[in-house]
Amino acid sequence: MIRLFCFISLLSIIGCRSHNHEPSEDLKKAFSIQQEALSIHQEVEKLVKEYGAESAFTKRLKVWQENMVEIEGMAHDHKNCTHNHAPSNISVTDKEMIHVQQEWKDSITVIKTQLQSL
Numbered sequence: 001m002i003r004l005f006c007f008i009s010l011l012s013i014i015g016c017r018s019h020n021h022e023p024s025e026d027l028k029k030a031f032s033i034q035q036e037a038l039s040i041h042q043e044v045e046k047l048v049k050e051y052g053a054e055s056a057f058t059k060r061l062k063v064w065q066e067n068m069v070e071i072e073g074m075a076h077d078h079k080n081c082t083h084n085h086a087p088s089n090i091s092v093t094d095k096e097m098i099h100v101q102q103e104w105k106d107s108i109t110v111i112k113t114q115l116q117s118l
Contacts, residue, residue: 023073026094030101031074037105041065044112051118057111064108069100 023031041061048057069090092100 021073023071024094026098027071027074030094030097031071033098033101033105034068034071034074037101037108040105040108040112044108044115047112047115051115053115053118057115060111064104064111067107068104069097071097071101 041064044057044061048054048061090100
């Protein structure tokens with residue numbers, strides 16, 4: 001019985017440590033892309049106010065924010081954050097996460113380009 005308890009304790013310790021691993025280089029790159037997208041978003045928010053285009057862009061920006069995919073193990077600024085923080089059902093590799101974040105960044109870049117063409 002003591003051996004069983006020790007074995008279960010050891011498994012739980014190992015399991016908990018696996019969640020605290022250092023993020024891979026791919027996740028770090030994905031996080032960098034995510035930060036770039038958030039920076040572009042701040043620029044877009046300023047442009048929307050400057051151009052008085054709230055009615056045309058507010059809904060699109062809200063949808064964009066809600067489509068954010070959080071990167072496991074990488075904290076982001078939650079100021080004005082509207083995406084869901086529940087555990088994600090999305091299962092992608094670290095390399096695929098780079099593509100996910102790039103698509104998200106590309107979408108805010110398109111919004112910025114459209115806004116600048118007004």
